[in-house]
Amino acid sequence: MNTNDLIGTIGVGLILLAYFLNIFSWIKKEGVLFYVMNIVGASIACFASILISFWPFIILEGTWAIVSVIGLMKSIKKPQA
Template identity: 75%
Template sequence: MNTTDIIGTIGVSLILIAYFLNIFSLIKKDGNLFYILNIFGGAIACFSSYLIRFWPFVILEGTWAVISVVALLKSIKKPQD
């Protein structure tokens, strides 16, 4: 396993951890932790895909991270009930 594989594995693992925690109701799907795990996971996986020049996943993971940033910002700005 080379460095790029390790970086990609970390990124994808963060996304999968967020998904697992959400599915088993350990975190909320609209909670900040869920968004943060997806932001870092997507960004790291995007970087790994960039390093190997695999453009479809650069776009996919980059979009994943950007959408998660937008969702986090919306969550932070939302008034607490």
């Protein structure tokens, strides 16, 4: 496994871990941790895709990170019940 693979695996691993924790209700779907894990994971995976110039995943992971940032901002602005 080369460096690019390792970086990408860490990024994708964070995204999958966030999904797993959410599915089993161990973290909130609209909680800060869920969004932060997605932002960091997608950003790392996007960086790994940039390193190998793989445009489909640069677009996918970049979009994932941006959407997660928007979700985090909406979650923070939302009044707590």
